[in-house]
Amino acid sequence: MAVAVGLLLLLLAVPAAYATNYKVGDTAGWDTNVDYTTWVSGKTFLVGDTLLFTYGSSHRVDVVNKAGYDGCSGSNALQTYSDGNTTIALSSTGSYYYLCPILNHCSQGMKLAVTVTAGNSSTPGGTPPTTGTPTTNTSSPSAPTPSRNGAMGRFCWMDALVVGACLMLVPLLGL
């Protein structure tokens, strides 16, 4: 029974590693007078995630390098999009830069820089890849382990080698 519960919890935990689709600017979309530095802060972009730019016909999305981003110049754009509903896959690690090259929209805030990191647990910085996932399962049991309460629970948690013995002892002791 305990094994079955453990497997179930493992299955429930898997979706947390799925890709996230970020709508740039959230409800504001891709527009002037949105602070995309603030929008980026606190987000973790992982390989496999996507960016969705939604914008009107007066805007574009240029993919630029850092020099283009710093200088608000789309003249050396790597790619240009103008369809109004642009999904860009973040397919590898690194820094990526986007701006709107129309008029002076870039200097009015339409510039975005994201840093994409690998999607495994050894990500530098130690931030777990949980950003952007719904936190609806906070009331479920935290881990498929024996009771963490009491001396027996702590003993079991100390060493995986004794977990098997504890699993047999805990029901007998009624802990």
Ligand SMILES: [Cu+2]
């Ligand atoms: Cu624009």
